[in-house]
Amino acid sequence: MKKIIDLSFLFLLFAFSVQAQSSSNDEGMLGTLKGGVRIQKAQKLYWENGFALDYANPKILDSRIHFGASYATSRLGSALGSNAIKQDNYLLSAAYHFRHQKALQPFARLNLGYFHADYEEAVFDVLPNSAFLTSIDAGLYYEFKIPLTICLSAGYNLNAGTGIAGPGTLFPVFYQMSVFYTIF
């Protein structure tokens, strides 16, 4: 837990330092980078929380396409102080934003990544506990006048566990909220 707090602190420090340096840079060259927290809930399963980055550049389809990276884990959610399985989601994503010049932007997103669950005991080594992730989600993205953005979405994992293949705690339907701070 201490490691995670330390990492969060370093991340924020990095974000503020990049923002300070970027004021003299050409905004159009760099695009827009946002970093923040992600809160995720799988339907009938765990809360998995973590961090997310969001990047858009006016040179790429006039900022209609956003690229993202995220890490969400039950270690920062349901597994905190409970017997929930510790599991991690690492995702890279590409989203298409509609109404991209407005404050409120509906979007659709494709996510690819990796999932790992820690079953902890050797007796469960025979069970699948990791998988490549492919999911889609759609939702709303709202940019406040202050450098904050909130993003809400609902999604579907295309390769949820089936009992025969795939990790059993990889569930299909999930809901997400991300709150971003604009780094530059």
Add this chain to the structure above:
Amino acid sequence: MKTSTFFSGLVLLALSACSQSPDINNDTMLDGDIIFDPSLYQPELYLVSAAIATPSTVQKNTPVVIAVHGYSATTYEWDEFRTYADAKGDLLVSQVLLGGHGRTYEEFKKSTWEDWQEPILTEYNALRAKGYTNINFAGSSTACPLVLDLIQKGIIGDNGMKHLFLVDPIVVSSDKTLTLIGLVGPMLGYLETTNTPTEEGHWYRFRPQETLQQLLKVIDLSRKELQKGFKLPVDTQVKVYKSIQDPTADAVSAVLIYKGLKNSDGTNIGMEMIDSKLHVAIRLNGRDNVTQLDRDNQLHIFDDMHALLTQ
């Protein structure tokens, strides 16, 4: 619970307006109003409490196994264990029919998971009242969260049961789309499964969406109870047998039970992963394509249970 695919149900919904009433063949299907579970007619052949009016001292000290089937099944699921136990001659088996099961589709439809659970407690209390001192439980699939709930709530307390055998317990369904049953269930009405001719008279073919919602409710409750964690009563041991590739109850259910349920002294419970693709590996009768490995697994589980019960 044998899974049809829930996804097929969704496709069915997309293709056509789904009938809310299934087409039941009364002559061949358990769902109808002719075929019922035999324990309803002759409880003395299934329940130890009904079979023995006044148990002797020897009988009171003989291990009694309350054997309970899963969702949509009947007492048939534990018939092979009864045959095994009868051949051994040193066990008594009480095959309990879950509430709402083994009757008509309509009765199944209106039952709740609490109704399903109630006969387990009734038989347990009846055995206790008659002075049995060595009461045990063997459950398959949905029977497992039902009895774990009784343990978690303290209804089955210290020195109440000696052994709990959990065969392919379900805490997480293999078919993850079950999590959406609350949304799409009312549109579907029911789901249809495929049974072999033998299974047709012992398992419901049509599963009312109301009962699937109840199933989701009880396994979700069990998952949350395990997530918080609880201990077994004093003098109670658990052994879990879990098929590695279970098409109905995801094998991760075993992980959740192992993490959430501890012995009364805080030590780990017994756990064995079985090299099987069957759901409820102890029931082979009525299945198609049973392999030698399936037979070996069944015998191994029965032998292991017997050894623990008679040690």
